[in-house]
Amino acid sequence: MASLVVSGYQEANETLRMPDLRQALYDEGAILMEKVLVNLHGQEHRSRRNIETRVFRRDFFHWYEREVFPVTLRETLAPYLEQGAADLVDFGFRAMMNLTADFSGVDRPLRTPEETARLLTILRTFGKAATLGQALGDKEAIRAEIRAALDEFDMAFFRPSMSRRRRLLDEHAAGRCSEAELPRDVLTELMRHEAEHPLSHDVLMKEIGFFLLAGAFTSIHTLTHAMHEIFVWREQHPQDAARYEEDMLFLQRSIHESMRLHPSSPTAGRRPVCPVHLPGGGAAEPEDVVSVDLMSANRDTGVFGPDAAQYNPHRPAPEGASPYGLSFGMGMHACIGLNLAAGMLPRRDTDAARHQWGTVTLIARDLLRCGARPDPQRPGVVDRSTVRNNWASYPLLLGR
Numbered sequence: 001m002a003s004l005v006v007s008g009y010q011e012a013n014e015t016l017r018m019p020d021l022r023q024a025l026y027d028e029g030a031i032l033m034e035k036v037l038v039n040l041h042g043q044e045h046r047s048r049r050n051i052e053t054r055v056f057r058r059d060f061f062h063w064y065e066r067e068v069f070p071v072t073l074r075e076t077l078a079p080y081l082e083q084g085a086a087d088l089v090d091f092g093f094r095a096m097m098n099l100t101a102d103f104s105g106v107d108r109p110l111r112t113p114e115e116t117a118r119l120l121t122i123l124r125t126f127g128k129a130a131t132l133g134q135a136l137g138d139k140e141a142i143r144a145e146i147r148a149a150l151d152e153f154d155m156a157f158f159r160p161s162m163s164r165r166r167r168l169l170d171e172h173a174a175g176r177c178s179e180a181e182l183p184r185d186v187l188t189e190l191m192r193h194e195a196e197h198p199l200s201h202d203v204l205m206k207e208i209g210f211f212l213l214a215g216a217f218t219s220i221h222t223l224t225h226a227m228h229e230i231f232v233w234r235e236q237h238p239q240d241a242a243r244y245e246e247d248m249l250f251l252q253r254s255i256h257e258s259m260r261l262h263p264s265s266p267t268a269g270r271r272p273v274c275p276v277h278l279p280g281g282g283a284a285e286p287e288d289v290v291s292v293d294l295m296s297a298n299r300d301t302g303v304f305g306p307d308a309a310q311y312n313p314h315r316p317a318p319e320g321a322s323p324y325g326l327s328f329g330m331g332m333h334a335c336i337g338l339n340l341a342a343g344m345l346p347r348r349d350t351d352a353a354r355h356q357w358g359t360v361t362l363i364a365r366d367l368l369r370c371g372a373r374p375d376p377q378r379p380g381v382v383d384r385s386t387v388r389n390n391w392a393s394y395p396l397l398l399g400r
């Protein structure tokens with residue numbers, strides 16, 4: 001078995017679009033990930049993705065960003081504002097988990113901090129499935145922990161969420177409930193299409209658990225990196241400080257720039273389903289693993305300029321590439337939540353009053369408006385136990 005690494009931007013881009021390469025990053029996390037969307041291939045993947053994509057429509061984001069999200073965000077931010085301080089990682093977990101739960105279809109009927117904390121603990125344990133491949137320590141013990149978290153998720157959150165949707169779908173079928181009264185989330189869509197795409201209870205429960213994980217974990221770390229880059233730039237370039245709060249297009253561009261430098265997964269992993277030729281030259285066999293180095297591809301000086309490894313919110317839009325590089329993947333597994341998290345790319349004629357910003361920019365805007373700044377007494381701590389260099393904690397002060 002050979003391990004082949006692809007690292008240039010163009011080669012990485014083309015490799016991710018190859019239909020004969022299947023997912024290989026989550027083999028060790030099979031206990032949660034085996035039959036979830038990101039691990040499927042071919043027709044099975046297409047058919048499930050087509051159903052789930054219905055939730056992620058543009059008109060919906062527009063409404064969601066204006067009507068639903070501000071309320072959730074205000075609710076989550078309020079206790080921290082009262083204290084005048086927050087840990088950005090902890091706040092990010094709460095904000096993003098509540099948001100992703102809305103989209104996934106996980107009800108939190110009590111809306112209490114205890115309920116959020118319970119779901120957060122479950123989610124953090126699910127997170128171990130995605131990184132089980134790199135885990136040191138006793139993997140069987142970690143699997144047992146994940147199994148217990150799955151049981152708790154199933155009984156406490158998934159079954160009640162499913163029962164409520166079953167009732168509503170029955171009412172809808174009987175003409176007693178309108179389309180607008182149905183929840184708009186992945187679970188509802190999968191349940192309404194169960195005749196054409198049947199899923200066992202176990203697979204459906206894991207799919208929804210995976211959605212929570214895919215949406216929340218990535219966005220949390222993205223938010224923390226982006227805020228850190230903003231704080232450092234603001235300190236070194238005081239002339240831009242006010243712009244972060246007044247110019248939303250500038251803020252969104254600076255978030256995309258940070259997304260490019262800090263992809264939530266530094267690599268994508270693929271395995272050929274048949275012998276293939278890779279775009280950069282070289283061949284791969286079904287027993288080989290192809291590792292696409294997203295971190296290097298996103299710092300390709302030929303695409304992003306000679307200072308590609310640096311954060312520069314004034315970077316001109318790259319030719320033939322997204323400003324966030326390959327951080328949301330490419331090809332069949334490209335992130336389904338891209339528009340939700342990153343918003344639309346602005347064009348020359350973009351009207352800021354109607355633009356869709358993405359949740360990371362919206363949260364950053366609210367934090368900056370609340371006077372968020374690093375706590376000088378307690379600097380943030382980077383988690384060095386993985387190659388991801390995510391922040392383990394990031395204490396903030398709030399209020400002017």
Ligand code: HEM
Nearest residue numbers: 037038214215218219222264327328329333335336337341
């Ligand atoms: C900053 C935030 C996010 C980042 C950086 C991110 C990144 C990614 C990447 C790199 C992939 C491709 C994985 C691969 O090629 O193997 C992916 C796939 C996926 N993402 Fe995201 N994601 C983000 C937010 C979200 C959100 C908010 C959701 C859902 C609410 C979501 C749901 C998914 C799903 C379901 C897939 C699998 C798609 C498929 O296999 O067809 N992501 N994401």
